[in-house]
Amino acid sequence: MKTYVLLISLFIFCASCSNKGSGKKELPETAGDTFVNPLFSEGTDPSAVLHNGTYYYTHGTENQIMLWQTRDITDMAHAECKVVWKPQDPVRSFHLWAPEIHYIDNKWYIYYAADDGNTDNHQLYVLESPSPNPMEGEFHLKGPIMTNPEWNWGIQATTFEHRGVRYLVWSGWPKRRSNAETQCIYITRMKDPWTLDTPRVMISKPEYEWERQWVNPDGSRTAYPIYVNEGPQYFHSKDNKTIIIYYAASDSWTPYYCLGMLTADADSDLLDPASWTKHPAPVFKQLPERDVYGPGGISFIPSPDSTEWYMLYHTRKVPNGDTGSPETRSIRLQKMAWDEDGMPQLGEPVGINIPLPKPSGTAAK
Numbered sequence: 001m002k003t004y005v006l007l008i009s010l011f012i013f014c015a016s017c018s019n020k021g022s023g024k025k026e027l028p029e030t031a032g033d034t035f036v037n038p039l040f041s042e043g044t045d046p047s048a049v050l051h052n053g054t055y056y057y058t059h060g061t062e063n064q065i066m067l068w069q070t071r072d073i074t075d076m077a078h079a080e081c082k083v084v085w086k087p088q089d090p091v092r093s094f095h096l097w098a099p100e101i102h103y104i105d106n107k108w109y110i111y112y113a114a115d116d117g118n119t120d121n122h123q124l125y126v127l128e129s130p131s132p133n134p135m136e137g138e139f140h141l142k143g144p145i146m147t148n149p150e151w152n153w154g155i156q157a158t159t160f161e162h163r164g165v166r167y168l169v170w171s172g173w174p175k176r177r178s179n180a181e182t183q184c185i186y187i188t189r190m191k192d193p194w195t196l197d198t199p200r201v202m203i204s205k206p207e208y209e210w211e212r213q214w215v216n217p218d219g220s221r222t223a224y225p226i227y228v229n230e231g232p233q234y235f236h237s238k239d240n241k242t243i244i245i246y247y248a249a250s251d252s253w254t255p256y257y258c259l260g261m262l263t264a265d266a267d268s269d270l271l272d273p274a275s276w277t278k279h280p281a282p283v284f285k286q287l288p289e290r291d292v293y294g295p296g297g298i299s300f301i302p303s304p305d306s307t308e309w310y311m312l313y314h315t316r317k318v319p320n321g322d323t324g325s326p327e328t329r330s331i332r333l334q335k336m337a338w339d340e341d342g343m344p345q346l347g348e349p350v351g352i353n354i355p356l357p358k359p360s361g362t363a364a365k
Helices: 010-018
Strands: 047-051 054-058 065-070 082-086 094-104 105-117 123-127 140-147 155-164 165-172 184-192 200-202 231-237 242-251 259-265 294-304 310-314 328-337
Touching: 010 294, 047 094, 054 094, 065 094, 082 123, 094 155, 094 310, 105 155, 140 231, 155 231, 165 231, 184 231, 184 242, 200 242, 231 294, 242 294, 259 294
Parallel strands: none
Antiparallel strands: 047 054, 054 065, 065 082, 094 105, 105 123, 123 140, 155 165, 165 184, 184 200, 231 242, 242 259, 294 310, 310 328
16 A cells, blocks of 8 residues: 555645746756756656647645646756645545546546545545646546445556547455455446446456565564555557556565566457466566665656657665655656567666756757
8 A cells, every 4th residue: 555644745845836946956957968867856656648749747745636747857847836636525635646647538637546534445536627738727526436336445547548448447455454455456448537337357466476575674564464566557569469557566665666567468358357467577676776666656658759758657765664754755757668579678777866868859948
């Protein structure tokens, strides 16, 4: 389970919004044709969309949803920022996790999870804005997304369209936890961006040892075992013949948090669990020699000229977590590659303060 309630000082994000040009350490300045990570020194689950030459970006900030816009995704120090959603209903005003922005049928949607103060009551919600520019229009609550008749727990929704059909993928519980907790990846077909059309189907559960780590190297742990598959994210092979769902595995407060991968043939029935194959090993994991621990929260964006693909993700800065005090995770950006079969190659997580080329097509200042 995500521990956002322990995570982020809201003051930092408000300061970033109101003083976007101040060059604060959490928003590093870029230099010429290069940039350095992190993009934000604190943050989780980044999500962005490139639309008409502008990136619209968001990440988790706990009790409100914030949106940034920029033509240079590497230069968040000068990005315009706005609070686009501040919930008032106490039933869904707490622990706003993993907001994800999408542009669907000429409208803007933000998917997120929220609860009533008890994280066991997390549910999925979706906001809608008809404005051409999501920074100018107002977002309205389109509704909750009831993922199962028992109104069971759900977080970190993502959506994608494949061959004219829209799908929702998220992390949920098979049943309410008792003395342990298991998070699984579910998929369903959608009638529209806020309504499900089919019952949920489980396509992944924590089964490998690398998906079931919940104790830190120093022995710190939660009060009960928590086995995690969460943070699903859609992608595809270069030739679009393979559907990919990346997901995060093991607990986010440990260095063992990592990325797994599910694949399905593009011609298969995506609602059939047998269509999905799980890669037997992590595809993106910690790199202690670079002080990178527990990478996760991945999403994908093209370069401004659409000739390259980049991945946004968060990492931990320390090898051990303490669920009784704030965690420190940061947002990073790096280029991904393709292998000879056209499958994505994520590589290894980059370290901080290393000059990297800006995405192709980024306008010079």
